[in-house]
Amino acid sequence: MKITNVEFIISAVRPDQYPVDAMPEFALAGRSNVGKSSLINKMINRKGLARTSAQPGKTQQLNYYRVNERLYLVDFPGYGYAKVSKVQRQQFGTMIETFLNDREPLRMVLLIIDIRHEPSKDDILMYDWLKHYEIPVCIVTTKADKIPKSKWDKHVKMIKTSLSFHPADRHVLFSSETGLGRDELWALINETIEETAAEAEEAEETAEVSLEKRG
Numbered sequence: 001m002k003i004t005n006v007e008f009i010i011s012a013v014r015p016d017q018y019p020v021d022a023m024p025e026f027a028l029a030g031r032s033n034v035g036k037s038s039l040i041n042k043m044i045n046r047k048g049l050a051r052t053s054a055q056p057g058k059t060q061q062l063n064y065y066r067v068n069e070r071l072y073l074v075d076f077p078g079y080g081y082a083k084v085s086k087v088q089r090q091q092f093g094t095m096i097e098t099f100l101n102d103r104e105p106l107r108m109v110l111l112i113i114d115i116r117h118e119p120s121k122d123d124i125l126m127y128d129w130l131k132h133y134e135i136p137v138c139i140v141t142t143k144a145d146k147i148p149k150s151k152w153d154k155h156v157k158m159i160k161t162s163l164s165f166h167p168a169d170r171h172v173l174f175s176s177e178t179g180l181g182r183d184e185l186w187a188l189i190n191e192t193i194e195e196t197a198a199e200a201e202e203a204e205e206t207a208e209v210s211l212e213k214r215g
Helices: 036-044 086-102 121-132 149-163 182-214
Strands: 006-012 025-030 062-067 071-075 106-114 137-142 170-173
Touching: 025 036, 036 062, 036 071, 036 137, 036 182, 086 106, 086 121, 106 121, 106 182, 121 137, 121 149, 137 149, 137 182, 149 170, 170 182
Parallel strands: 025 071, 025 106, 106 137, 137 170
Antiparallel strands: 006 062, 062 071
16 A cells, blocks of 8 residues: 555544544554564654653553554554553553543454564453454564564464464564555455445445335
8 A cells, every 4th residue: 555644643532632533443453562563664654753661651641643644553552561650550451441442433453463483362361352342353473583583473373372362363474574464454455445335335335225115
């Protein structure tokens, strides 16, 4: 996808701060230091728009990036950092659960997992949340350049097994260093936007037919 315009819009902590233009939203979730900011920068071809916090776990907002006046990438706070207080973890959980449960423009969550490591308890909890709320999810295994290509399949299998990965969900292997997976991920995002737009149009046409029959 050709990136023509990208803007950082807001760091939001409450629903009344979220954008109201109803453009499709794709959220990125994952542990602190898993590489979400690097992934966003690679996806939008910007070196430093999404900034990595100097203190892992410090950022506790939803960061909105508008791309091509067509969609939002929504960066969740990183989870799993040991120095974050119990109160902060509870606040994070409440904010994310409310977002997942209530956010109508949300089209998919990209769950970011370091391919080198087995998913954490927080990763598994996030995946279970997404399945509970029936939110489309794509597992993005980052840092593929950090291990030999010959070991990719083994590590991906380990991650999918730990998550009890549903075969209907999607997976993309990614590297922010080489660009591996960038085109595939943009293709998935565009496909999702087109599918949901077609579904909305079909539902609208069905409603119009129903009204005509009643009339």
